[in-house]
Amino acid sequence: MKKAEATRLTILQKAFELIYVKGYQTTSIDDIIATTQVTKGAFYYHFKTKDEMGLAIISEILKPTLTNSFIQPLQNEQNPLDAIYNLMHSLLIENEFLKVEYGCPASNFTQEMTPWNADFNNALNQLTQQWTKAMTTTIEKGKKNGFIRKDVNAKQVTMFIMSGYWGIRNFGKLENSKKVYLTYLKELKNYLSSLK
């Protein structure tokens, strides 16, 4: 049962790419099987419905990426303000998996599927909560270690920062230029300094 697993993974990966670029609703199963060179029979052998595949993309593609690229970097640095800034910099500027013209996959998904599809909503909420938790923990630790003022509300700051990230991803789509990212990062640095 090796080749079958490979087929399944190919579908998920190629489908993710298409969806990231075109959106979920406008990516048809025919599109997916055309680019994967997998037949409809094979597709429906691996996934009962299109939505089942969509949810699998979230849990098997997006979730690991979140852990590796969004959460771990927060835990490997001592100064949480640097950690957050560097994370954002790496996500926006260096990461070559994420493209400025296509925005943030999770944010795109949320925009498109919420509040209509409860399953997607739930899966995406879990993702977001994981990131929120990681960032909040980082900030709390920073308060203890004296990197951040004691009166800073960690949850509040986390939400503020994450909103900024999602928003600037949208801005990037609109302007199709990383320039906006640089502008955002400069002000993010100022904001983070104000938490010292």
Next chain:
Amino acid sequence: MKKAEATRLTILQKAFELIYVKGYQTTSIDDIIATTQVTKGAFYYHFKTKDEMGLAIISEILKPTLTNSFIQPLQNEQNPLDAIYNLMHSLLIENEFLKVEYGCPASNFTQEMTPWNADFNNALNQLTQQWTKAMTTTIEKGKKNGFIRKDVNAKQVTMFIMSGYWGIRNFGKLENSKKVYLTYLKELKNYLSSLK
């Protein structure tokens, strides 16, 4: 030529509502004519294509709303920091045209149509630039009047704030609760204070 204008406006308004709730691509013309009680012949008399209608929604529904609800409030107050905070508060908490579970119409549109449709991209970009300009001007004025530090970069701050707004709209969709708005507003207040 009164009744015809009314028909056209009904189509735009009802279509906007459907699109705001369901998204552009998933709102079919059949949906629109069903809820407006307008026949297909009438629809296509007023709009050559679905996209022409979509663009008309941006210029005839979204644009006036932007001017009235997003830009004017910035110009009617002397303290720009208060103006910005109050604007956000009114948009997020008081405005009953915008619903937490459906996010921000302009942001939804951007997410869905960009970068695929150049016309939509362009129209939405103009909207955004208008808001950006208004906010930047407000901040610059505040610098002159001593409400804001001279070393603050107006464009940068504008982008940071607008990103936050878009992002928290996405958060609201995800959690379907205005609680996140309140959290965001608290930190926005802190951030704005840091510009004094």
Next chain:
DNA sequence: TCATAAAGATACCACTTAGTATTTTTGCAA
């Protein structure tokens, strides 16, 4: 008031959609 164009109604088209039923091929355990 009535001719004429604007506005709206109806039926249809070619194409795409997610999904299914049925058959065929493949890989592997015995």
Next chain:
DNA sequence: TTGCAAAAATACTAAGTGGTATCTTTATGA
């Protein structure tokens, strides 16, 4: 090597999709 289930291929369906062609009704300016 073969039996058999797992995996994949093929052909199809019913319900939509945006859009068009053609007809009928309505309003209004002379």
